[in-house]
Amino acid sequence: MKEKKWLRTVLSFASECRMKMILSVICAMISVAGGIVPYIGVYQVIILFLDGKPMTNGIVFRASILFWAFICLAGYITKLVFYAISTMLAHFSAYSILENMRNRMADRLMKAPLGTVLDQPVGKLKSVIVDRVETIELPLAHLIPEGISNLLLPIGVFAYLMFIDWRMALAAVVTVPVSAVMMAFGMRTFNKKYAEYMESSNYVNSVIVEYVEGIEVIKAFNQSTTSYEKFQKAIASFKDYTLHWFRSTWKLMNFNGAVLPSTLLGTMPMGMVLYINGSLSVAELTMCLILSLGIVAPLTSFTVFVNDVKAIEYAVKDADDFLNLKELENQSEQITLHRFDIEFDNVSFSYDADKADSPNYKENSALCDVNLKLSQGTFAALVGPSGSGKSTVARLIARFWDVGRGKIKIGGVNIKKLPLAQLADMVSFVTQDNFLFNCSLMENIRLGNPKASDEEVIKAAKAACCDEFIRNLDNGYNTTAGEAGGKLSGGEKQRIAIARAILKNAPIVILDEATAFTDPENEDKLQKSIASLTKGKTLLVIAHRLSTIKNADRIIVMEKGRIAKTGTHKELLKGCSLYKDMWEAHIGAKQWAAGSEKGAVKQYA
Template structure:
């Protein structure tokens, strides 16, 4: 099979970092960013015109200081008009540059999130189990948001903050090199100090710690919110929920240490930048004392005194933008880390099975397959066949490998060795889209999205009509309770206090699978925790769902699989027994012990007079 090219692979992303990588991510939106930059430069140049106007007006007045009436008033008015027009033009070009950067930013934000979501959907489940949802959420939301904010607001400022000092210093060097050097030396010294401190190894390490601490706090916060029922029951608070408390205190400690790390360099930097006049004044006074009658130099000296304080503003802006650039660079790196993850390999020429039987051919699998020396196999040499349109049940103790077998069929993970075939075709030679078309999965833990009931069911088939959705709901025995909801099928889950019980949610999931109508169904038994009323409704929906399909069912209640065509008993990652229910009971093996425990559990009841024997079904 040919491996697909991975978007933004590791070899490519290592070549570029920071702004250059950000521009690469911008892709086709780079033209808008260039336009924004050009407009920002023009705006900056126009902003310098009023300074030039002041210079020429003062020069004209000084030339006729003895008799101001002789001054060329037309020239003065002309420069005054140019100053006003250039200021207005500067604002117009600044607005245009800001609009271009905002449009580019929003398009990049949309494109980047779509690409990230699509790439995450293509990654194997192993990546999602290794990564905390809080860390992924931070990258998808905060890192992308910061990039959007940087492009929309700070990139035009950055270009202007670079262009203005370059223009001003260029003009200064043209007028007088000595005073221009006196102006440039403190700026160079201040930024050299900032580069050494913040862009050195310690500065980069501190920024990485910031993102790590923020990710840990996000992950712990998500866990705290998700575990709110347990938090309430056990009377926990943010302080007693230790992982959350530790994550917050770690972030606080990092912030304090980073503040101490930045304090002294920041003070020195600010002192130097705000003291540019202190460097110019001695040089200017010294030069003026040598030629006190030089009116032209006096005028130049005055211009330097006017321009020098104006250099501090863009320089300070560059400092703040530099801090944000470090955050952006780290965020871009984390986005690239997601893009660098290898997705499930797609075949060059996908194959389509002619039938829907399932065959495991000596399959071995390990969840932790990155370190061959330490990994432990979840499945070892599993081999069986599930015939088309028949039900195959998987039973066994907790942790025996039942769910692993089921999860390998829709290729949530790739096998370590061996192969899985559907209709004689290796699932790795089928396209993921086609595989998802022919396999439906009903999980025990149902996830309903924050959307209408109709859209949650329509996820099974996006082109389904409203009538088909209702038909599927009726087959799953959930039409009646949906009709009782405030807006019926248009009721949004979670909105206005509308929540479904576990059994109702399970029936919606079954309706989703009925609508999809895939020929293969992988079913993690839906009635495991249902009450009697919901269990009857769910069983009725399941009978409709499994009709004429190849079914793999993970059984928790052995009574629900008595009619299965084949029962596979899984223990320790291996299939230890195979057969029908009656045959397996007679074998006096693991299934027999589980059946006895199941019968004992069915007769279990609370009693005031005697202790009840609790039988472990595993």
């Protein structure tokens, strides 16, 4: 990421809190001004004592002391109050920026091709959206009030010293150039070292995630020793690198820690000289010494801010990858469709979009020159060996990806001309891996139609044959599904997903291996669920269980990304050797199964 681009990125999310940020800066400046007031008050009190006024006019002296004491207190209270307000506003702004960044990333992921999203490891998505973005908050919330105060306070103190005596002002900052030179020397390799540190940190995090996620496999195959050794080596390597970096900077850090605060090295001898030759009074000398000490703390904090700024930069750099994901082209105006037939017009597609213009594009394609028409209200099935392109066809209809070449039409309209939201409303997609959110089953089903009443949800659940098992749960429809639906079996999750699709009531239904997790006892229930879902719809089914689709109006046999043959079950048994081999293999597998499958999917139709 180019220098300072991260700052523009962060500020681009600050539109709604810009006024809060401006007020935070103003309050920080008032706080700094309030912080200088006690110095002025102390100076005046010192002058009062040294002028001998306690002896000449006690009442006036006490009144003056009380006045300046009140001024000091007022200045200190002003500093605290406005610093608190500035910090509060800065935190509000920081969390608003974080919220906007996360919402924008989530929105971008929703609009990006599904393949782009699936290519991202789940651990990385979580790390960036949750953890990396969160690292921005602390420095961002404190950089505004504290950064400004730590910059303005030394400037204000230096100006006040200039007002007393310019020579003392220069003497007070004599250690700053020395420290700055040493800091610049130490910062020569900071960017490189920080980049290596982040790379090492990301690696050890990936090893930890891999170890935790794969612990079941590690235990099952008794690989705990070798896997733990990799885990241990990664952590040890990260520790060694971090310590090596820190050791290489300790000398400079200690030198700066010793030199920068030593303002008295300049002000004490200079002050003595000026006092002896009569250029400074005792009060002025005392005040200059006090003020010079006030420069130290703000300046030393800048070393912390350098690291904070770098942390923000790298967090924004990671987030920027998601913020700039290429979006699917989206239309704004809805198109009225009068039919819902599906047509593939010479469609080719590769998961590697970079190969779209390659002369060998067809060789690298998941689909190649597919021409297909599915009539409205019919039951079509896709079959073929693994990797033949069945699921790709289904996902392209829902526009999870855009085709590389050719067109997909619904009702005669290119789906690229349909708004994504309209297309999503038209298609119900039920897969073998049905994700349930960790909320109530009622709300999980209601995702199909957020406006549906409880009665409509229950009606859909009954149609999907899941009302019975839901009511047998301790909390019925208010039972939480658990993380990713972990509290339910595979077949139960599938029926919940079908209930969700029934509630959606879309004119096009795609079932991608929807019976994959079904046991024989629940096969009949699932078939009834699917029958309710698909009644009167344009139905496309992908299945390995050929017995479930033998009554389809049309069966499309795919091989190596192409359509090998289409026809009915009987026609394909006679005219397609690939389908015949698959059918015979399927029948043979059924004979060896522990329990025979019940029924065909005539209910699909």
